[in-house]
Amino acid sequence: MARIVVMGAGLGGMSAAYELREVLGKGHEVTLVGKGGQFGFTPSNPWLAVGWRQQEQITLDVAGHVGKHGIAFNGDGVERIDAEGDAVITxxxxxxxYDYLLVCTGPKLAFEEVPGTGPDGGFTQSVCTTPHAAHAWEAYQAFLQDPGPVVIGAVAGASCFGPAYEFAMIVDxxxxxxxxxxxxxxxxxTSEPYIGHMGLGGVGDSKGLMESEMRQRHIKWxxxxxVAEVRDGEMTVVEHDAKGQPGESHVLPFKFSMLLPAFKGVEPVAAVEGLCNPRGFVIVDKHQRSPKYPKIFSAGVCVxxxxxxxxxxPTGAPKTGFMIESMVTTIVRNIQAELxxxxxxxxxxxxxVCLADMGDTGxxxxxxxxxxxxxxxxTKIGKWVHLAKIAFEKYFLYKMRNGTSEPIYEKYVLSALGIERLKDVKRSS
Known part of the structure; x- marks a missing residue:
């Protein structure tokens, strides 16, 4: 019997635990370790932040759901990884x-890199976590009583730009x-060199399409x-030229602001010598495995x-849902093969593959x-994307409640977009 520990109970970790249980059967031990007892559907956070969702609609109790499928759950989080001793300390x-450890923690939100950002002691909101989005909704309700300038975007080093675009359009x-x-x-x-870059170097005609959307909505960019610094009610934003040299400085007043931070690796993972790069992200080979620690795999934003x-x-590369789904399936199949x-x-x-909601289109x-x-x-824009995002939310939450490992992106999203179904993993040989 193999003992498999999944670290992180978010989109990647929950999916990994369910897929491990389904593929490997009940002859092996699967333990999920998360921080706190609630799973939140992160893609719905922009809706929560403007009151279009209630927190209970996009969250669920982890222990009560995974336990029905023979998955043990510990909600104390991981304090330390003993990579030499093959164990985690909660x-x-x-x-x-563990015989195998799956690191699916997501990121540490590096608000400290830009003074004055973040909901905990700063002056900007976040939609990166469900509690942050709930806090943003409280601030947004106060803003509605005394509206004024809004600043939304992503700081230098950010890698997940989609939610910033989504939130700007949803607020509009x-x-x-x-x-x-x-x-x-x-x-x-934004730290992007142009609107629609998305950390991907642009996708199709994303530059023209997204610029057009921003103009139609009267959103300047x-x-x-x-973002050099944020103070109560204003921030300093410095433009840079094509060589990265600082140019014009802007002081932007705001009554409400949401800025996505740069990401880093979470501390227990970043502290393991030889596991991560200097930012604390897990180094993996093409099989999603640590080159130094063959019993450790990783999937998701922490890779x-x-x-x-x-x-x-500086901009980073995003890890979208389809990519995370692919990483998880790769790990599970490699562990299955090894066993x-x-x-x-x-x-x-x-x-x-990314579905970005824009409030009334997508x-x-x-x-x-x-x-x-x-x-x-x-890149395609239309009302149908908005409807597809709603359907995706409902199905993914159904998947988390019922313990299925069905590959949503591969089976449903790509076909809905009119794209030939692709295999999410392949053999190296």
């Missing part, structure tokens, strides 16, 4: 040994519904920018992926593979 002091749509849009000047600030291209202001005495030679496709971004050159690259 925040409650419990030592849990919500304010129009409330007949308050005329009272709210909006500015989008500042690209190639670094080290180089930027798609060099940009004047059978076979070579673990599966590898993920690392394709990028944009679908497809980059296959994510890192150029690509076989498929396009």
């Amino acid at each position: 925040g409650g002091g419990e030592r849990i040994p 749509a919500d304010l129009r519904k409330r007949k308050l849009r005329d009272k709210v000047p909006m500015t989008f600030v 500042i690209v190639n920018s670094k 080290a992926i180089p930027p798609v291209e060099a940009t004047p202001v 059978k005495g076979e070579a673990p030679d599966f590898e993920g496709t690392w394709n990028a 944009a679908a971004f497809v980059a296959l593979p994510q890192i150029p050159p690509r076989n498929v690259t396009w």
Whole structure:
């Protein structure tokens, strides 16, 4: 019997635990270790932050659901990884040994890198976690009583730009519904070299399409920018030229602001010598396995992926849902192969498929593979994407409640986009 520990109970970790149980059967021990007892559906956070969702609609109790499928759960989080001793030590002091460890923690949110950012002691909101989005909803309700300028965007080093675009468009749509849009000047600030870059070097005609959307919604933008500092009610944003040299400085007033931070690896993972790169992201080979620690695999935002291209202001590469699904399936199949005495030679496709809601419409971004050159690259905008995102939310939460490991992106999302179904993993040989 193999003892498998999954570290992190988010999108990647929950999916990994369910898929391990389904593929490996009940002859092996699967333990899920998360921080706290609630799973939150992260893609719905922008809706929660404007009151379009209630927290109970997009969260569920982890222990009660995974327990029904023979998966043990510990909600104390991991305090330390003993990589040499093949065990994790939880925040409650419990030592849990493993034969395989899956690191699916997601990121540490590096608000400290830009003074004044973040909901905990700073002046900007976040939609990176469900508690942050709930806090943003409280701030947004106060803002609606006294509306004024809004600044939304992503700081230097950010890698997940989609939620910033989503939230800007959703706020625009919500304010129009409330007949308050005329009272709210909006500015989008980003480290991307151009609108629609997305950390992917652009996808199809994403630049033209997203710029058009921003113009139609009267949202101004500042690209190639670094947020230098945020103070109560205003921030300093510095534009940079094509060589990355600082240029014009802007002082932007705001009554409400949401800025996505740069990401780092979480501390217990980053502390393991030789496991991570300098930012604390897990270094993996094409089989999603640590080159130094063969019993450790990793999937999701915590995996080290180089930027798609060099940009004047640092940007990172996003890890989209389809890519995470591919990583998880790769790991499970490689562990299954190894337990059978076979070579673990599966590898993920690392394709990028993203459904971005815009409140009353939406944009679908497809980059296959994510890192150029690509076989498929396009962006489409339409009401159907907004409806598809709602359907995706409902099905993914159904999947988490019922313990299925069905590959949502591969089976449903790609076919809905009119793309030939692709295999999410392939053999190296």
